[in-house]
Amino acid sequence: MAASGPAAVDLSAALVMQPTGxxxxxxxxxxxxxxxxxxxxxxxxxxxxxxxxxxxxxxxxxxxxxxxxxxxxxxxxxxxxxxxxxxxxxxxxxxxxxxxxxxxxxxxxxxxxxxxxxxxxxxxxxxxxxxxxxxxxxxxxxxxxxxxxxxxxxxxxxxxxxxxxxxxxxxxxxxxxxxxxxxxxxxxxxxxxxxxxxxxxxxxxxxxxxxxxxxxxxxxxxxxxxxxxxxxxxxxxxxxxxxxxxxxxxxxxxxxxxxxxxxxxxxxxxxxxxxxxxxxxxxxxxxxxxxxLSFVIAVSAALTMILGAMGALAQNDLRRMLGYIVISGIGSIMAGVAIGTQAALSGAIFYALNSIVLMTALYLAIGHAARLGGAWTLSGLRGLYAGAPWFSAMVLVLFFAGAGLPPFSGFWPKAMLTKSAIDIGAWWLAASILISGFIITIALGRAFLLCFWKPAAPEMSRPARAPLASASGRPPSMMPVAALTLLIVVAGLFPEPLMKISQSAAQTLGDPSAYIRSVFPQGALR
Incomplete structure (x- = not known):
């Protein structure tokens, strides 16, 4: 008697049978x-x-x-x-x-x-x-x-x-x-x-x-x-x-x-x-x-914000100051995670988007300032406004955004997070957001006054400083800093699109049913 052929294997139980579009x-x-x-x-x-x-x-x-x-x-x-x-x-x-x-x-x-x-x-x-x-x-x-x-x-x-x-x-x-x-x-x-x-x-x-x-x-x-x-x-x-x-x-x-x-x-x-x-x-x-874990995350967020802001205020090196501002911003995002409401999560996502663009622009701007002034420190830079007024104006906009001041992009996510904290009765967390913003405002204001606004000392009374070298012998182009600054200004003046995207993103995180259906279209909620 002839042997029966191999049993058919149903590959559809393990493999996608249709070609990927x-x-x-x-x-x-x-x-x-x-x-x-x-x-x-x-x-x-x-x-x-x-x-x-x-x-x-x-x-x-x-x-x-x-x-x-x-x-x-x-x-x-x-x-x-x-x-x-x-x-x-x-x-x-x-x-x-x-x-x-x-x-x-x-x-x-x-x-x-x-x-x-x-x-x-x-x-x-x-x-x-x-x-x-x-x-x-x-x-x-x-x-x-x-x-x-x-x-x-x-x-x-x-x-x-x-x-x-x-x-x-x-x-x-x-x-x-x-x-x-x-x-x-x-x-x-x-x-x-x-x-x-x-x-x-x-x-x-x-x-x-x-x-x-x-x-x-x-x-x-x-x-x-x-x-x-x-x-x-x-x-x-x-x-x-x-x-x-x-x-x-x-x-x-x-x-x-x-x-x-x-x-x-x-x-x-x-x-x-x-x-x-x-x-x-x-x-x-x-x-x-x-x-x-929300209380533990909230305490960590508050301490991250406050200590980051205080660290920024204590720095003489501009690069280290920006590092502490990065830390303080992480605390603000974590505050949104701790609160956990849709409004707070949308504020955290908005803050993350703003921070990606803003911190990149701030570091590049400080690099250009150091190229012009020949130093990285508050005590070494002087009088940049007199020599580069348009660049100084851009830095001032970035500093305002970093401090969370209106009408720039950094204001809106902080306002959303502060309101979300107040809505759930976490007054101490809302106060931490505001206090850290106030301290960062002082730190950035001091940096601008000392490095940009304060007149340079007479050449006879200070040692000469050559600009820091770059690959081409010239300071890098300011086009990327100008473009990022423009994004920050536009996002501050017209925040509704980013708010809507952040709110929709927060809704998907809080209710992942659509995310699950995209992975398991035949049985997402079993």
Whole structure:
């Protein structure tokens, strides 16, 4: 008797049977672009004159791709692409929602400004050592972290951006840079190690790493699983990444040591990836545990804001002052996480968007001021307004925005967060937001008065100072600073579009049903 043929296998239970639509590939194209350009730049590492134009062109394309991705998510809702045609939760998922895509777009804009600035700021030696390849790989890590739908791959993208940042922070190999890189590396490696251990613990409990799958299982497992322990470990790990109190001391010890364009990248982007991860995990995956930890997060937020502002007031070095302002801003975002209402979360997202653009612009502007004045300190810079009035006016706008004063973009998220704190009766947290803003106003006002407004001493009574050198012998172009300043002014005068996007993003975080349906369209809420 003839043997029967092999039984038919139903692949539809494990694989996506339809080919992926061309429009869905846009979700992975930003990451693929950054990795591909990083590889190309490595292959032409001896032709350093091509690095700047290739990178600038690539980042322009990245901005366009992120804008298309944001438009699609805003018009059609979250969507998912799974690698290797495996159905989730087996395949690695990229899931785009408003929170991730709008932060990815803001990060791409900041990186483009840094690349244009660096075209005349980076020396040929630094280009040969890999400034632009490291920059593109850093953007691959940042973009991947914002778009991934898998919590283990969130860790992977953290590692990609961390390794790239190690390469950027030691460019120049000065004693100060090596010291800053060591402090930066030790604390960040501790944070990523804690993150990895927690991810392993999470997998042992849930049996999955897909964020949408975790979100729909967390409620059912709540009474029987140690979710509070998981949430506490994730909070600590992401607080270390974001430089929140009491694990924030690594940032002011390291961010002032590399080239100013590297500091601008770090100050604008890296800490925001940490607070994004905190928003994604604590608000979307563990909302009950976030509520239980809200007081602890609020206390950490208040201390981060106040101590960051006081640290900024105590600095003589402008770069260290900006590092403390970055820390204080992280506290404001964490306050939104602690409050947890939709209004507070929208304020936190708005603040993160503003901080990405603002801190990048501030670092680049301070770098240009140092080029003009030949020093980095409040005691060394004088009379910049007399020699560069238009540039000084731009810096004043940036300082107003950094202090959260109207009518610039920094005012609106602080107002949203303060009102949200008052609405739930957390007067002390609202007071912390206002007090930290007041102290930062004093710190930035003092910096402007001493460095820009105060007349320079007569040449006969002070030693001559040559402008700091740049790659071309001239100060870098102010076009990126002017463009970022214009964005800040427009966002301050017309905040409604960003408010609407932030509110919609906060709603998706608080109610992840649409996010889950994009991953599991046939059974999202089972």
């Amino acid at each position: 061309l429009a869905d590939w846009v979700i992975v194209m930003p990451v693929a672009l950054c990795i591909g350009l990083g590889a190309v730049l490595m292959m032409i590492r001896h032709r350093t004159r091509l690095h700047a134009p290739i990178t600038i062109m690539g980042l322009c394309i990245l901005v366009a791709l992120d804008a298309v991705l944001l438009w699609r998510v805003a018009s059609q809702g979250p969507f998912t692409m799974v690698m290797g045609r495996w159905l989730p939760p087996f395949g690695i998922a990229f899931t785009a929602d408003l929170t991730g895509t709008v932060l990815a777009l803001a990060g791409a804009i900041a990186a483009l400004a840094c690349a244009i600035y660096a075209a005349r700021d980076c020396e040929d030696r630094e280009r040969r050592y890999g400034f632009y390849p490291f920059m593109m790989l850093l953007m691959a890590g940042v973009t991947g972290a914002f778009l991934t739908g898998d919590i283990f791959n969130l860790y992977v993208w953290f590692e990609v951006l961390l390794i790239s940042s190690f390469g950027l922070i030691v460019l120049g190999s000065t004693r100060e840079q090596i010291d800053g890189a060591l402090k930066y590396a030790v604390l960040n490696l501790l944070g990523t190690t804690l993150f990895l251990i927690t991810v392993g613990y999470l997998y042992a409990i849930f049996g999955t790493l897909n964020m949408a799958d975790i979100a729909r299982k967390a409620t059912a497992l709540g009474p029987t699983a140690p979710l509070m322990t998981l949430a506490s470990l994730f909070t600590l790990a992401f607080a270390m990444k974001a430089a929140a109190f009491p694990v924030n001391f690594w940032l002011p010890a390291s961010y002032h040591t590399p080239k100013i364009v590297v500091s601008a990248l770090f100050g604008g982007l890296l800490t925001k990836v940490g607070v994004y991860a905190l928003l994604r995990v604590m608000v979307m995956l563990f909302p009950v545990q976030r509520e239980e």
